[in-house]
Amino acid sequence: MQRRWRAATWLLLAIGVAGSIAAATAWRSNVQKESHRVFDTQAADVAASISVSLARVDDMTTTMRALVGTRPHMTDAQWNAWVASLDIAHRYAGVLGLAYVEIVPAARLAAFQRALRADGVESGIAPRPFAVIPAGPRPYYCFVRLGSLGPELANLPPGLDLCVLAGKDWMAKPRDTAQLQVAPVVLGGRTVAQVIAPVYTRGVIPASVGQRRHNIIGLAGELFDFNAILRTAVGAHRG
16 A cells, blocks of 8 residues: 555656646746747847838938039038938937038039138138149049038048049949949948939939939938947847
8 A cells, every 4th residue: 555655646746747847848938939029029120220220311312412413502501501400410320421522523623622712611710721632633533512410521621532532433333323322431440331322413313324424413422330320229129
């Protein structure tokens, strides 16, 4: 009899242990499923936030292209008034600077310099005399005509030729494709991103590559910090 009770006790204990293991396994599975569900939900939210931020960067660049295409001779004051109306610091995460780069044929170099002087770029509290950098004659130059936001753009000398600095393809690829181009750029020891869009005469995109090369007048672009966009997207989630 005692042996039977002992066997029954061990059987009940084994059943209890097995039940506990099964319950623990089911609990762990449920916890893992919930963790995965929460992670997947948060990851989807982060991805959606990043996608929206990048789409807004593209939209702003496209808007700049339309603006300077129809108003290529707008003044620095008019440009900065437009930028201020966007409230970029609060509405657009990661934006470091906006600029319109004008493509200046060699025959118009002197006229471009006079326009800068008339716009006050070479005057004011901190005069910035115009000098082509790097020096030397070329068929055309790529100078920042309008720029705002951040020391990254504010400190650029007026005569810095970006087509030489960044390479011919920097202008040629967006010019020929008429599409926005995104590329990394090293700025102040860190890597940020730039998005640029070609600007054509009267803001109209020509149908053929030959017409685009003939009617290109500049590039509208912006610099942005992708890490700042990522931090903003992740910041709403903890853990």
